[in-house]
């Protein structure tokens with residue numbers, strides 16, 4: 001998958017986690033979860049020096065170091081449950097973060113692994129075992145380069161992302177006299193009631 005698909009799905013996963021935890025919009029945790037989730041949703045591809053993050057500093061340095069390690073192959077160790085467990089240990093034992101941030105980070109990272117399992121090559125999810133895990137037969141697998149399926153996923157998840165981002169914006173703007181409360185009433189009395197029940201229950 002390309003980095004656009006990875007980051008938008010990762011961000012929606014973080015939004016879902018924040019909503020699930022009823023995390024206040026204006027909080028350090030929200031900012032850390034979104035920013036960290038953005039990068040972590042693309043981080044597994046640091047094993048490929050041509051990936052989006054690997055082409056930009058300071059990640060280029062990390063990708064160069066990973067490139068020197070002989071056991072790092074594309075869609076190998078960094079795309080495994082082992083890497084996910086190490087990430088968990090890092091953010092619980094070395095730099096402990098709150099539950100909402102921890103889950104946001106883990107889910108953003110895991111979303112990358114899940115998406116890549118729809119590629120024809122699959123991933124070494126159970127690294128160091130050399131078994132490539134993939135969810136679709138090659139005929140239906142999603143191509144790594146530009147493809148209709150990737151564009152489709154990107155458009156759908158962008159819609160969800162901007163909808164939830166606007167929901168957050170309504171909360172942020174609420175204290176503004178007149179406009180804030182007008183926008184708040186419009187959003188909660190006119191837009192939200194028309195959402196499908198499952199989305200309404202999740203977002204509120």
Ligand SMILES: [Zn+2]
Nearest residue numbers: 044045079116
């Ligand atoms: Zn990947």
